[in-house]
Amino acid sequence: MKTLAYGFPKLGEKREFKSLLENFWKGKISEQDFIDGMNSLKDWIAGLYKQCVDLFPSGDISYYDFMLDMSITLGAIPRRFGEYKGLETYFQMARGAQALEMTKYFNTNYHYLVPELEGKDFRLFKNIPLEEYSYLKGKGHEALPKVIAPYTFLKLSKVLKRSSVSDLPLYELSKLEGQKDFEEYLNAVFPAYEELLKALSSAGAQVVIMEDPALCLDIQDWEWDLVHETYACLSKHASVYVITYYDSVSNYKRFVELPVKALGFDLVSNRENLENLRKEGFPEDKALIAGIINGRNVWRANLREKLNLVEELAKLSKELIISNSCPLFHLPVSVEPEDSLQEGLKERLSFAKEKLRELHTIKKALQGDQDAIREVEHSEKLSTQAFGVREEVRRRVASLTASDFERDVPYAERIRLQQDLLKLPLLPTTTIGSFPQTEEVRKTRTAYTSGKITEEEYKDFIRKQIEHAIRVQEEIGLDVLVHGEFERTDMVEFFAQKLEGIAVTKHGWVLSYGSRVYRPPIIYGDVYRPEPMTVEEISYAQSLTEKPVKGMLTGPVTILNWSFYREDISKREIAYQIALALLEEVKDLERAGIKIIQIDEPAFREGAPLKRKDWQEYFDWAVKAFRLCSKAQPQTQIHTHMCYSEFNEVLDYIYQMDFDVISIEASRSKGEIISAFENFKGWDRHIGIGVYDIHSPAIPTKEQMRTVLERSMKVLPVEILWVNPDCGLKTRRWEEVVPSLKNMVETAQELRKELVQA
Numbered sequence: 001m002k003t004l005a006y007g008f009p010k011l012g013e014k015r016e017f018k019s020l021l022e023n024f025w026k027g028k029i030s031e032q033d034f035i036d037g038m039n040s041l042k043d044w045i046a047g048l049y050k051q052c053v054d055l056f057p058s059g060d061i062s063y064y065d066f067m068l069d070m071s072i073t074l075g076a077i078p079r080r081f082g083e084y085k086g087l088e089t090y091f092q093m094a095r096g097a098q099a100l101e102m103t104k105y106f107n108t109n110y111h112y113l114v115p116e117l118e119g120k121d122f123r124l125f126k127n128i129p130l131e132e133y134s135y136l137k138g139k140g141h142e143a144l145p146k147v148i149a150p151y152t153f154l155k156l157s158k159v160l161k162r163s164s165v166s167d168l169p170l171y172e173l174s175k176l177e178g179q180k181d182f183e184e185y186l187n188a189v190f191p192a193y194e195e196l197l198k199a200l201s202s203a204g205a206q207v208v209i210m211e212d213p214a215l216c217l218d219i220q221d222w223e224w225d226l227v228h229e230t231y232a233c234l235s236k237h238a239s240v241y242v243i244t245y246y247d248s249v250s251n252y253k254r255f256v257e258l259p260v261k262a263l264g265f266d267l268v269s270n271r272e273n274l275e276n277l278r279k280e281g282f283p284e285d286k287a288l289i290a291g292i293i294n295g296r297n298v299w300r301a302n303l304r305e306k307l308n309l310v311e312e313l314a315k316l317s318k319e320l321i322i323s324n325s326c327p328l329f330h331l332p333v334s335v336e337p338e339d340s341l342q343e344g345l346k347e348r349l350s351f352a353k354e355k356l357r358e359l360h361t362i363k364k365a366l367q368g369d370q371d372a373i374r375e376v377e378h379s380e381k382l383s384t385q386a387f388g389v390r391e392e393v394r395r396r397v398a399s400l401t402a403s404d405f406e407r408d409v410p411y412a413e414r415i416r417l418q419q420d421l422l423k424l425p426l427l428p429t430t431t432i433g434s435f436p437q438t439e440e441v442r443k444t445r446t447a448y449t450s451g452k453i454t455e456e457e458y459k460d461f462i463r464k465q466i467e468h469a470i471r472v473q474e475e476i477g478l479d480v481l482v483h484g485e486f487e488r489t490d491m492v493e494f495f496a497q498k499l500e501g502i503a504v505t506k507h508g509w510v511l512s513y514g515s516r517v518y519r520p521p522i523i524y525g526d527v528y529r530p531e532p533m534t535v536e537e538i539s540y541a542q543s544l545t546e547k548p549v550k551g552m553l554t555g556p557v558t559i560l561n562w563s564f565y566r567e568d569i570s571k572r573e574i575a576y577q578i579a580l581a582l583l584e585e586v587k588d589l590e591r592a593g594i595k596i597i598q599i600d601e602p603a604f605r606e607g608a609p610l611k612r613k614d615w616q617e618y619f620d621w622a623v624k625a626f627r628l629c630s631k632a633q634p635q636t637q638i639h640t641h642m643c644y645s646e647f648n649e650v651l652d653y654i655y656q657m658d659f660d661v662i663s664i665e666a667s668r669s670k671g672e673i674i675s676a677f678e679n680f681k682g683w684d685r686h687i688g689i690g691v692y693d694i695h696s697p698a699i700p701t702k703e704q705m706r707t708v709l710e711r712s713m714k715v716l717p718v719e720i721l722w723v724n725p726d727c728g729l730k731t732r733r734w735e736e737v738v739p740s741l742k743n744m745v746e747t748a749q750e751l752r753k754e755l756v757q758a
Helices: 016-025 031-052 066-073 087-095 128-138 150-155 178-202 221-234 252-256 272-280 303-314 352-366 370-383 391-398 411-422 439-449 455-476 493-498 535-543 556-561 571-591 612-629 651-655 672-678 702-713 734-757
Strands: 002-004 102-104 111-113 144-148 158-162 171-174 207-211 239-243 262-266 287-293 320-324 500-503 510-513 516-518 522-528 550-554 596-600 637-642 661-665 686-690 721-724
Touching: 002 352, 016 031, 031 128, 031 352, 066 087, 066 111, 066 128, 066 144, 111 510, 128 144, 128 178, 150 178, 150 221, 178 207, 178 221, 221 239, 221 252, 239 287, 252 272, 262 272, 287 303, 287 352, 303 320, 303 352, 303 370, 320 352, 352 370, 391 522, 391 571, 411 637, 439 455, 455 535, 455 734, 493 500, 493 550, 522 571, 535 550, 535 571, 550 571, 556 571, 556 612, 571 596, 571 612, 612 651, 661 721, 686 702, 702 721, 702 734, 721 734
Parallel strands: 002 320, 144 207, 207 239, 239 262, 262 287, 287 320, 550 596, 596 637, 637 661, 661 686, 686 721
Antiparallel strands: 102 111, 158 171, 500 522, 510 516
């Protein structure tokens, strides 16, 4: 038996990856210094792998995003970026004024850059996988090249087409549709992949790992035919290992028939793969890559159970390779530096480094190593101990009835009451919630958490930041204001710090996209709210202005999906526990006179299972959790925000959430999201259009934002439209934010004037 690990987080123990990127972008280091730093990270990760596992890949370090790397490898570079000029073009595609669209990678919180297919002239343009393999080989590491498979690459790509919903000179992105369309693109991209494998083989690579998680989606027979044919051809040039993850493969029999050397299964996300292995058996001529160590959650494995599973799987396959269930980049690097967690929690945790050791321990225990066997026994003991139980919380969830999930007044009546109260103009303007977290804000927060300043000094500083934000918004002319969220490190972590049953880490950073990192909390026990969480800051902001200030909350589904959650009770029950805690906060905000409350749910779509057959169960509790926490008075306007998701597939479920206003991303998507609302019959909820991309430092022009709004007005009644950025502004600088928001407000005001005069 061998061990394989892949997808180790590239962030580094001290967030070296983030520092390298941001210092390079700021011009503080040269391109060569940047590359040298990235190479040091590659060396470090290879060293960790070699200590613990037999097999590991090259290609874990992308300078920004692995899907962007694949686009460049295949020459899928949109013409608007001009001649390719190395890292200059690379980062223009990633974060420039006309950057590629960004969306979630399957059902995770990692954002990938969507490849744009402008034509079918693919070629092996820049062989990034070969460069990565050759670098490690030159350092004495015999790694396995790892690339995104052709099928997954195309399933995650979009074709650039002329808009079908506007007579304006605009273009939109849409997924490949139908057998003919998909087959044409696969035939076009295949020769480049063939050349890629030939080059890797010539360089000495005996095995190539093809990541093909899209094989876990709902797949038709003709798609399996194409996948089979593709691997039959690619396998002529190298031994191919196919790995899948995040779910069970859509058709077990078709999957195990693929003409490749090894097949990888996620045996953690659900039981379907394992049940199929038991029922159908496994081919004798292939290696079985068993993903038995959870790559998405931080709980220490019950190694006794894993050992028993390995012994069972060894009887099904002549060649067994045990591995992580999915890429490890969803995890923090190591639990070692966490010295302030709740008592008894740290020893229950396993981050990426510890996952490697778990694979190592399983193999050593099978070989009879006594230290490894003792580790197995200790993990088994830990997994049987109850932790963080609070019976009154569970009783409250158990007592919920249907009326707890319904607002008392229908939307049509609520919106009239709200308009009479708020008296907002046509095309009201607002922001999503956060304002720049400057270096001064971060330093002051650090000074407070380290005890260098008092709580009152810190609160006084936050009040001054809030006052500044209110004055800036009033000067710009925004209609609905926010307090700026200066007291919040992160939209989920902040609430985790206020709620019981959830732990936060000091160093548990995870990459979300580019250099953007966050620390997912750890839901270890029953969740409840001991005291108000946001009322003080939001009430203070409201006291400074006559304009409405939004209360800002993160929704239960997002808190759950962006946390590492416990596995001893259902996700439904965890979501309801969080929702009840948030409902208490909503009631307190109402009592404080807050008229608009935004409950953000950007992770609503991403938490859905990959297969539609499993959607109903997920969306049932996800919708109900939002409705439970948003059961406000009818005159209280409930907003929600979603970004960078495939809205068109889940719009029915989104509508069932029964909010009053939703704000969405619309700038990078080039109109696709607007098209989704056009196709939804009977949409009546107010909707805020994200008219500029906050992930880029570029200041959008009024013409660019007007184009997005005019496009929206062709699809949706202007009476229900709001105007806002596509996401929060915490990562931007005031020098970018102020002129951008001025352009946004002026654009809305000019359109408003024209519409009134007409």
